[in-house]
Amino acid sequence: METLIQQIINGLVLGSMYSLIALGYTMVYGILNLINFAHGDVMTVGALTSLTAALLLQSMFPGVPGWFILLGALLAAIPVCVTLSLVIERVAYRPLRNAPRLAPLITAIGVSIVIQTIAMLIWGRNFLTYPQLVSNNPINVFGATVTQTKIAVISLSAIVMLGLMLLVNRTRLGRAMRATAENPRVASLMGVNPNFVIAATFAIGAALAALAGVMLATTYGVAHFYMGFLPGLKAFTAAVLGGIGNVPGAMIGGLLLGLIESLGAGYIGQFTGGVFGSNYQDVFAFIILVAVLIFRPQGLLGERVADRS
Amino acid sequence: MFPQLRNNPTAAWVAMFVVAAALLALPYLAGMLGNAWVRALAFMLLYIMLALGLNIVVGFAGLLDLGYIAFYAVGAYTYALLASPHLAQNFAWIAQAFPDGLHNSIWFVIPMSAGIAALFGILLGAPVLKLRGDYLAIVTLGFGEIVRIFLNNLNSPLNITNGPQGITLIDPVTIAGVNFARTQNFFGLEVPSVYLYYYLFLVLTLITIVICIRLQNSRLGRAWMAIREDEIAAKAMGINVRNVKLLAFSLGATFGGVAGAMFSAFQGFVSPESFVLNESIIVLAMVVLGGLGHIPGVILGAALLALFPELLRHTVTPVQMALFGEVIVEAEVLRMMLYGLALVLVMLYRPKGLWPAPEHGVNPVVQKHSRLAA
Numbered sequence: 258m259e260t261l262i263q264q265i266i267n268g269l270v271l272g273s274m275y276s277l278i279a280l281g282y283t284m285v286y287g288i289l290n291l292i293n294f295a296h297g298d299v300m301t302v303g304a305l306t307s308l309t310a311a312l313l314l315q316s317m318f319p320g321v322p323g324w325f326i327l328l329g330a331l332l333a334a335i336p337v338c339v340t341l342s343l344v345i346e347r348v349a350y351r352p353l354r355n356a357p358r359l360a361p362l363i364t365a366i367g368v369s370i371v372i373q374t375i376a377m378l379i380w381g382r383n384f385l386t387y388p389q390l391v392s393n394n395p396i397n398v399f400g401a402t403v404t405q406t407k408i409a410v411i412s413l414s415a416i417v418m419l420g421l422m423l424l425v426n427r428t429r430l431g432r433a434m435r436a437t438a439e440n441p442r443v444a445s446l447m448g449v450n451p452n453f454v455i456a457a458t459f460a461i462g463a464a465l466a467a468l469a470g471v472m473l474a475t476t477y478g479v480a481h482f483y484m485g486f487l488p489g490l491k492a493f494t495a496a497v498l499g500g501i502g503n504v505p506g507a508m509i510g511g512l513l514l515g516l517i518e519s520l521g522a523g524y525i526g527q528f529t530g531g532v533f534g535s536n537y538q539d540v541f542a543f544i545i546l547v548a549v550l551i552f553r554p555q556g557l558l559g560e561r562v563a564d565r566s
Numbered sequence: 567m568f569p570q571l572r573n574n575p576t577a578a579w580v581a582m583f584v585v586a587a588a589l590l591a592l593p594y595l596a597g598m599l600g601n602a603w604v605r606a607l608a609f610m611l612l613y614i615m616l617a618l619g620l621n622i623v624v625g626f627a628g629l630l631d632l633g634y635i636a637f638y639a640v641g642a643y644t645y646a647l648l649a650s651p652h653l654a655q656n657f658a659w660i661a662q663a664f665p666d667g668l669h670n671s672i673w674f675v676i677p678m679s680a681g682i683a684a685l686f687g688i689l690l691g692a693p694v695l696k697l698r699g700d701y702l703a704i705v706t707l708g709f710g711e712i713v714r715i716f717l718n719n720l721n722s723p724l725n726i727t728n729g730p731q732g733i734t735l736i737d738p739v740t741i742a743g744v745n746f747a748r749t750q751n752f753f754g755l756e757v758p759s760v761y762l763y764y765y766l767f768l769v770l771t772l773i774t775i776v777i778c779i780r781l782q783n784s785r786l787g788r789a790w791m792a793i794r795e796d797e798i799a800a801k802a803m804g805i806n807v808r809n810v811k812l813l814a815f816s817l818g819a820t821f822g823g824v825a826g827a828m829f830s831a832f833q834g835f836v837s838p839e840s841f842v843l844n845e846s847i848i849v850l851a852m853v854v855l856g857g858l859g860h861i862p863g864v865i866l867g868a869a870l871l872a873l874f875p876e877l878l879r880h881t882v883t884p885v886q887m888a889l890f891g892e893v894i895v896e897a898e899v900l901r902m903m904l905y906g907l908a909l910v911l912v913m914l915y916r917p918k919g920l921w922p923a924p925e926h927g928v929n930p931v932v933q934k935h936s937r938l939a940a
Contacts, residue, residue: 292700349910359630360913362700363854366632366847367909374903378895486843490711493704536719543708550701551693 259400264523265516266398270407270476272515273414277469278492279499279507280421281462287438287502288458289354294365295345296466297489298372299338301482303467304387304474305380307334311388323390327475334467341372342463343456351452376482384481387474410472417468418508421461425504430457438502487539491518494546500559509557517541593764603876604760608832610872611767612825615774617852617868618861619821622778624850625859626787627814628794630703632846633690633710637819639717639841640686641679641826643727646836648675649737656725672739676827683823684816686713691815695808710846717838732837739766739831746831763832770828774821778861781817790814791859844902851905855912857919866921871908875901 278300285293310333314326349368353361391409395402425431436444437454445451473488474480491514499510522538549556571578596603616638623631647653651667654660660668694705721729738747738759746762781787789810792800801807830836848871856867878897886893912919 290700292704349914352914356913356917358698358700359624359628359858360917362630362703363850364910364913366850367906367913370844370847370906371903371910374899374906377899490704490707494708497701497704534719534722537715540712540715543705543712546708547693547705550697550705554696554701 260523261520262399263401264519266401266403266407268516268519269512270410270515271519272495272512273411274469274472274476274488274511275492275495275515276418276508276511277414277465277472278488279495279511280418280504281466282493283496283499283501283503283507284434284458284462286496287504288434288441288455289350289361291350291361292365292493293345293350293459293462294362294489295349295368295372296462297485297487297492298369298376299342299345299463299485300466300470300473300489301376301480301485302341302372303334303338303463303470304480304484305376305385305470305482306337307331307467307471308385308387308474308480309380310334311390315388315390323392327390327471331468331471334471335464338463338467338470339460342459342466346456346459351455373482373486380480380482382482384479387478387480389478390475406475410476413468414472417465421465422504424461430454434458491539491542494542494549497546497556498549500556503556503559506556506558513557514542514545517545589768590765593761597761601758601760604764606873606876608760608764608767610869611764611771612829612832613849613852613872614771614865614868615767615821615825615828616849617856617864618774618778619818619825620849621818621853621859621861621864622781622790622821623814623818624853625864626782626790626794627811628790629811629814630700630706631815631818632703632707632843632850633713634706634818634822634849635841635843635846636690636710636713637683637686637822638826638829638845639713639838640819641683641823642830642836642840643717643733643826644679644682644823645675645827645830646733646736647726648678649831650733650735652728652733652735669737672741672831676824679827680820680823683819683826687816687819688812690819691812695811707843707846710841710843714838714841717841727838730838732835732839734835736830736834736836738834739763739828741766747834763828767828770824774824775861775865782861786810786813794859847909848905851909855908855920857922860919860921860923863919863921863923867919870920871905874904 278296281296281299282293285291285296307327307330311326311330314321314329318326345368349364350361353364391404391406393404393406395404396408397403423431425434433444433449433454434457436447436449437451441451444454469488470485473484492511495510495514496507497510498514499506499508501507518538518541521541522535525533525535525537571581593604593607596607616634619637620631620634623629623634648668648670649672650669654664654667690706690709694702697705717727718730720727721731727733738745740746744750744762746766747759749756749758750762751757789800789805792803792805793807793810797807829840849868852868852871853864854867855871856865857863875897878901882895882897882900883893886895916922
């Protein structure tokens with residue numbers, strides 16, 4: 258029972274981070290029909306920037322509580338990620354908007370590789386220890402242990418996602434985004450500037466990725482140049498699971514994927530009699546991805562079919 | 567390609583003779599610069615095979631496959647398991663049947679590698695047939711990762727792949743009693759092992775090229791291109807889209823499998839390290855840089871990108887040592903960055919590649935994605 262609760266908590270923590278990254282994929286896909294492969298790497302840059310900023314702030318203001326330093330690190334990471342994402346959009350995706358489908362996909366892969374190598378040049382190829390800014394004292398919940406960081410991750414991502422829902426559904430920008438996703442040409446006839454909306458989408462996605470990157474690095478205590486690749490891939494799976502292009506779908510998909518992964522990794526050993534262990538954790542996401550694409554390509558909440566063009 | 571040769575058989579024969587002589591002499595010329603260059607040439611031929619295989623899937627049929635290296639891995643591990651002591655060391659019943667370990671003839675192992683890789687191609691292809699380009703890319707990427715994760719973890723409870731340590735002591739190629747791992751003496755001419763492998767790979771590459779050209783001009787090749795340009799129109803013309811796509815996946819995988827088997831024999835060692843995602847992307851970069859769907863272009867792209875790291879190693883490090891007195895950017899890092907940049911820049915400025923297909927209609931990039939045509 259304790260393991261179950263523990264795994265559910267871990268799954269929720271993991272899932273909240275997947276949700277935040279998945280939102281970036283799903284919003285861009287909804288508007289541009291493009292998988293932004295570099296999104297996971299934007300997250301990496303966010304985590305690494307916040308690491309540098311946190312170390313700097315710690316040495317400059319030694320007496321300040323950890324929460325403030327973490328907040329400062331986050332505030333440093335967000336503009337860097339937003340700028341990076343806007344540059345990527347402007348340089349690699351915008352010129353190819355009317356190009357054949359394969360073209361932006363291939364540039365996206367190229368951009369992802371370039372960011373990875375640049376991150377490696379700046380921060381080195383080793384695992385870096387993320388400073389312990391928030392107390393790591395375990396809190397007992399029904400026999401399972403939770404840390405302050407984990408509680409903060411879950412609650413903060415809930416608040417952010419609520420805010421995003423309000424933004425998309427209640428504001429002028431949100432309406433413009435939904436209109437562009439529906440039909441970009443008609444939206445631009447109605448006075449929506451598609452370039453602005455697309456840039457705004459990339460910026461919001463990048464800010465969420467920066468947040469997820471900081472959360473990932475603080476939760477696991479490490480950061481390195483390749484850390485964004487697998488979470489990025491899994492977040493994409495989460496977006497597909499929830500129905501790509503669908504904002505609440507990405508949130509639900511992310512949480513579900515986190516839970517499946519963490520419960521699966523926790524129990525696969527018992528179910529298979531020790532043949533498969535938790536080292537197969539990463540396989541779950543891909544199996545879910547293939548299964549969703551075969552049996553319900555529109556995802557859990559999506560109405561559109563995957564085969565539109 | 568060269569119209570002046572088309573109507574002049576004598577000139578064509580002379581040209582072919584010159585090219586053949588150059589290819590045969592190449593390892594000896596490269597050998598003067600050091601054995602590393604001969605190795606690089608042998609690897610270049612392996613990469614050409616891989617790029618031609620991937621070109622069938624991406625260039626001809628227009629299906630973006632980001633997990634292509636998985637087939638290379640499957641071929642390599644098939645060879646490694648069937649021609650090394652590994653299985654006999656770990657399974658008593660195999661050891662009973664083959665006390666020295668499995669050492670099968672390459673005439674059995676290479677077809678097995680090709681066949682099992684083709685089977686994996688169908689396994690991957692079957693569930694993802696209906697997916698559109700970008701979904702397909704992600705699923706194939708996931709497939710490549712799954713294969714690697716399994717290779718990494720299948721050392722317990724049954725030790726099949728020996729996990730991250732990989733499989734060692736793989737048999738070299740032996741044809742008609744000639745062991746490719748040793749320096750051989752033919753009529754007084756010393757031919758070292760690397761050179762032998764170069765010639766073997768050269769023959770295999772030529773076979774691959776011939777098959778690819780024949781495929782391109784066949785009914786099947788035209789069907790692939792029809793699907794690439796417009797799947798619905800192709801279906802309306804009576805093409806069985808499902809079977810034709812599966813054939814693209816399995817034929818592409820076959821070439822990957824053969825190249826993998828050769829890699830395994832050449833190295834004598836395989837481990838999951840060699841089959842990471844970056845390798846898939848390198849092969850894709852070769853195809854894209856050379857010219858999607860154009861066989862000479864793909865060969866050019868593969869040759870350039872395969873020899874490039876060797877060139878970098880000989881220039882970047884000494885130049886940095888001379889300028890800064892230390893190595894700031896390692897050649898390997900720079901290589902990956904330049905590959906990434908190449909993907910971006912080629913797509914932005916030369917989307918048909920360095921050596922694009924000349925004819926109309928052999929262009930993989932006709933179908934417009936025009937949601938934002940405004």
